[in-house]
Amino acid sequence: MNSFTHTRLLALVLAAIGLGIFATKVLQHDYPLTPGLQTTTWDFEIYLDFDTSNQPVRLETFVPSNSENRRVSQEQFYNGAFGLRLNGRNDEGRTAIWTYRYPNDRKVLRYRARLLGETVESPLPDDMRRKLRRAAPEAENDLERQAFLVWSTDLRRRSADDESLADLVLEEIFVDGDVDEVDALLSPALPRPIARLALARDVLTSQGIPARVANGVFLDSARRRAEIRHWLEYHADGVDRRYFPGPDPQEFFTIWHGTKDFIRAEGISDLDLQVSIQPVNAAVADVVQRVAKDEGSAMQWFSFNRLPITTQLVYQVLVTIPVGILMLVFLRQFIGLQTLGTFMPVLIGIAFRETALVNGVILFTALIALGLAVRFYLEKLKLLLVPRLATVVVFIVICMAVIAQIMNNSGQRIGLSISLFPMVILTMTIERMSIAWEEYSATEAIKQGIGSLMVAAASYLVMTNTHVEYLMFNFPELLLVIMAICLLMGKYTGLRLSELIRFRELDTRK
Numbered sequence: 081m082n083s084f085t086h087t088r089l090l091a092l093v094l095a096a097i098g099l100g101i102f103a104t105k106v107l108q109h110d111y112p113l114t115p116g117l118q119t120t121t122w123d124f125e126i127y128l129d130f131d132t133s134n135q136p137v138r139l140e141t142f143v144p145s146n147s148e149n150r151r152v153s154q155e156q157f158y159n160g161a162f163g164l165r166l167n168g169r170n171d172e173g174r175t176a177i178w179t180y181r182y183p184n185d186r187k188v189l190r191y192r193a194r195l196l197g198e199t200v201e202s203p204l205p206d207d208m209r210r211k212l213r214r215a216a217p218e219a220e221n222d223l224e225r226q227a228f229l230v231w232s233t234d235l236r237r238r239s240a241d242d243e244s245l246a247d248l249v250l251e252e253i254f255v256d257g258d259v260d261e262v263d264a265l266l267s268p269a270l271p272r273p274i275a276r277l278a279l280a281r282d283v284l285t286s287q288g289i290p291a292r293v294a295n296g297v298f299l300d301s302a303r304r305r306a307e308i309r310h311w312l313e314y315h316a317d318g319v320d321r322r323y324f325p326g327p328d329p330q331e332f333f334t335i336w337h338g339t340k341d342f343i344r345a346e347g348i349s350d351l352d353l354q355v356s357i358q359p360v361n362a363a364v365a366d367v368v369q370r371v372a373k374d375e376g377s378a379m380q381w382f383s384f385n386r387l388p389i390t391t392q393l394v395y396q397v398l399v400t401i402p403v404g405i406l407m408l409v410f411l412r413q414f415i416g417l418q419t420l421g422t423f424m425p426v427l428i429g430i431a432f433r434e435t436a437l438v439n440g441v442i443l444f445t446a447l448i449a450l451g452l453a454v455r456f457y458l459e460k461l462k463l464l465l466v467p468r469l470a471t472v473v474v475f476i477v478i479c480m481a482v483i484a485q486i487m488n489n490s491g492q493r494i495g496l497s498i499s500l501f502p503m504v505i506l507t508m509t510i511e512r513m514s515i516a517w518e519e520y521s522a523t524e525a526i527k528q529g530i531g532s533l534m535v536a537a538a539s540y541l542v543m544t545n546t547h548v549e550y551l552m553f554n555f556p557e558l559l560l561v562i563m564a565i566c567l568l569m570g571k572y573t574g575l576r577l578s579e580l581i582r583f584r585e586l587d588t589r590k
Contacts, residue, residue: 083571084571087567087568087570087571088568088571090564090567091563091564091565091567091568092564094560094561094563094564094567095560095561095564095565097557097560098557098558098559098560098561098564099561101555101557102555102557102558102561105555111554111555113551114547114550115546115547115549115550119196119361120197120331120359120360120361121194121195121196121359121360121361122194122195122196122197122299122333122357122358122359122360123192123193123194123195123356123357123358123359123360124144124192124193124194124195124297124333124355124356124357125190125191125192125354125355125356125357126141126143126190126191126353126354126355127188127189127190127352127353127354127355127356128141128188128189128190128343128351128352128353129186129187129188129351129352129354130186130187130345130348130349130350130351130352131185131186131187131348131349131350132180132183132184132185132186132187132347132348132349133184133347133349134182134183134184135182135347136179136180136181136182136346136347137162137178137179137180137183137187137345137346137347137348138177138178138179138345138346138347139177139178139179139189139343139344139345139346139348140175140176140177140178140343140344140345141175141176141191141342141343141344142172142173142174142175142176142295142335142336142340142342142343143166143173143174143175143176143191143193143335144174144193144195144333144335145168145173145174147205150195150196150198150333150334151195151196152193152194152195152196153193153194153196154192154193154194155191155192155193156190156191156192156193157176157190157191158188158189158190158191158192159178159189160187160188160189161180161183162178162179162180162187162189163178163179163180164176164177164178165177165179171337172336172337172338172340173335173336173337173338174336176191194360195299195333197299197331197332197333198331198332198333198334199330199331199332200322200328200329203320204313204315204320207290208290208292208313208314208315208320209290209315209318209320210290211288211290212285212288212289212290213288214286214287214288215286224264224265227261227264227265228261228265228282228283228286230261231261231265231283232283232286232287235248235249235252235283235287236287241316241317242287242288242289242316242317243316243317243319245284245287245289245316246284246289246314246316246321249280249283249284250280250312250323253276253279253280253283254276254280254323254325262276262279265279266279267279270339273310273325274293274310274339276325277293277310277311277312277325277339278293278339280312280323281293281312281314284314284316289314289315289316290314290315291312291313291314291315292312292313292314292337292338293310293311293312293313293337293338293339294310294311294312294313294322294334294336294337295308295309295310295334295335295336295337295338295342296308296309296332296333296334296335296336297309297332297333297335297355297357298329298331298332299329299330299331299332299333299357299359300329300330300331301359302357302358302359303356303357304354304356305354305355305356306355306356306357307355308335308342308355309324309329309332310325311323311324311325313337383554383556384396384399384553384556392553395553396549396553397430397433397543399552399553399556399559400542400543400544400548400549400552401426401430401543402552402559402562402563403542403543403548403552403562404426404429404430404539404540404542404543405423405426405539405562405566406562406565406566407535407538407539407542408423408425408426408535408539409566409569409570410569411534411535411538412535413569413570413572413576414569414572414576414577415576415577415578416576416577416578416579417531417534417535417578418524418527418528418531419528419531419532419535420509420512420513420516420528420529420531420532421508421509421512421532424505424508424509424512424532425531425532425533425535425536425539426535426536426539427505428440428444428505428509428532428533428536428539429535429536429537429538429539429540429543430540430543431444431505432536432537432540433540433543433544437537437540437541440540441533441537443483444506444533444536445533447476447479447480447506448506448509448510448513448529450475450479451472451475451476451479451506451507451510452510452513452514452517454471454472454475455468455472455510455511455514456514458471458472459514469507469511472507472510472511473504473507476506476507476510509532513525513528513529516528
């Protein structure tokens with residue numbers, strides 16, 4: 081395997097890993113691609129206030145759980161002296177079970193969480209998309225069973241496909257009020273709205289259409305006592321569908337499935353149940369990262385948000401440097417710009433972050449000119465390298481101090497930021513430019529200086545771009561992609577743009 085093939089293969093592997101992690105974050109975990117996106121999350125609270133009478137107490141209530149479409153984070157349980165057990169193995173939903181042996185006064189229990197809502201377009205889980213085998217549900221007596229079979233058979237005969245069958249079922253149960261079979265088959269043990277949803281579920285599942293009763297809250301506005309709503313979820317002809325007995329909500333949240341009561345209690349009296357919701361605006365990126373952390377997703381490790389804030393601020397700048405280096409490589413390899421040193425322009429671009437671009441270019445040019453004058457004067461004194469560099473550093477500090485005082489007295493903020501301009505970068509730039517001046521010519525030194533300024537400006541603009549900063553900080557796996565691009569550019573041996581312009585007179589086609 082030659083070096084070109086090996087390099088290309090390595091670049092392909094790096095790019096595949098980086099883009100694979102990036103695609104997983106965006107497509108599977110819904111990481112936003114642009115900064116500043118806001119979404120509405122909802123603070124959800126279950127408040128239980130009840131009396132006890134010195135006998136064992138057991139309360140079981142459904143609580144929200146994470147799934148493919150429902151997102152829950154920042155969960156908090158306020159238990160007091162009660163014991164708490166979570167049961168997440170129930171197919172109908174997750175339950176919280178509070179227990180106490182012998183309480184003897186009024187007690188309060190609370191559950192709080194932050195929710196990310198669903199819409200009617202939210203997909204149903206995969207197990208709802210499996211075609212069922214047609215079978216009649218269990219009935220209390222033969223008369224009910226016979227009535228169910230006759231009615232469901234008539235509905236199937238009058239339909240053309242699963243979608244039209246479901247429409248007929250829902251119309252006769254919820255719209256038409258004079259269907260005798262509906263009244264006869266409604267379960268007397270369930271409240272009327274839930275009984276109708278349960279009947280629709282039984283009819284659809286008997287015809288091989290996956291269906292289930294869903295329960296939750298509508299997320300429309302802040303409510304101190306939000307009403308528990310009920311609707312039907314089913315999958316017909318390859319499409320996920322929901323039927324709401326009333327207007328469709330814009331946003332909702334499913335808490336549990338089935339026909340069981342929201343709360344089941346023993347040993348208490350005078351129960352006051354409150355379900356409260358309140359909208360909260362939050363950054364989409366923060367919500368996604370918080371959910372990934374709560375779910376224990378491996379994607380949380382490909383992020384800097386777990387680090388202390390002071391460290392995060394350092395890496396916000398650090399991860400943009402490879403982007404500036406990529407710009408440097410492109411400008412040198414394909415455009416042919418000459419610079420002072422290899423990565424010196426990128427370091428100058430980093431220094432521009434403290435002074436802004438225009439102010440940085442002016443100060444850079446002025447200090448380099450002054451530094452070169454001192455450097456050439458020191459050359460006449462025949463000083464050794466290290467003492468000469470030290471003298472230049474001291475002179476640069478003096479110049480920076482003078483400029484800071486002048487700008488501060490004139491009310492210019494630039495005087496405060498110039499003190500952060502890297503002295504070592506300036507000193508090494510002066511030294512390299514003076515060497516180029518002596519070994520080549522003044523024209524070559526000025527050309528390299530101008531090239532360095534151009535590359536530094538381009539690097540600064542890229543590294544300080546809001547979208548670049550956001551992508552590199554939230555998707556650090558893109559560093560692998562940048563490394564792959566650098567590897568591929570490293571194998572380019574063709575002519576640069578500056579060389580094409582330089583040798584255009586040799587074009588034999590003219």
